[in-house]
Amino acid sequence: MxxxxxxxxxxxxxxxxxxxxxxxxxxxxxxxxxxxxxxxxxxxxxxxxxxxxxxxxxxxxxxxxxAPPSVAKAARKSAGDMAVIVEDLIKLLEHTANGLQKGKYPDKASGSKVAAVLRAVANDLDA
Structure with a gap:
């Protein structure tokens, strides 16, 4: 073939x-x-x-x-760096959860920032 x-x-x-x-x-x-x-x-x-x-x-x-090598995997952050980022993300989400538990959604600007951080971390983990 x-x-x-x-x-x-x-x-x-x-x-x-x-x-x-x-x-x-x-x-x-x-x-x-x-x-x-x-x-x-x-x-x-x-x-x-x-x-x-x-x-x-x-x-x-x-x-x-x-398959061709992934450019994303080649540029991937080290596991140690990602651990720090994930820990910071957890703190950010805990702060957001505290507001939600009080019945208050984050304002549009804060919500957009949290969503952008979540997408960025997800992309780094998914590479």
Whole structure:
């Protein structure tokens, strides 16, 4: 089976192209991706079958060989730094919870800041 890398893939449109190791450009539709996979990143190595479609070569029965390294993981904070951040987040949430227990939501500016911090910490942990 031929192998290659994802040249580009538009998750919204559900298709893209592979650059095969022999230099051929192959159409990749989301339907050809393995079960449970709905999107792929540029540079992902794949093995695939090829069929001649109306507009040229088309990938079939795609198997992901290896994904490109994550930039987010490479830039990830150390576990020690994240521990300090999480401890500060806990204090922030405790302060917010105290106000909520008294029946008072935080004002819009404070609520937005807490939400932004939560999203940032979640992104760091999810990388």
């Amino acid at each position: 031929p192998t290659g890398k994802v040249k580009w893939f538009d998750n919204d449109k559900g298709f893209g192209f592979l650059a095969s190791d022999d230099g051929q450009e192959v159409f990749l539709h989301a339907n050809a991706l393995p079960a449970g996979v709905s999107e792929v990143k540029v540079g992902t190595r794949m093995e695939f079958g090829v069929a001649d479609g109306k507009k040229g070569a088309q990938a079939l029965s795609v198997r992901i060989l290896d």
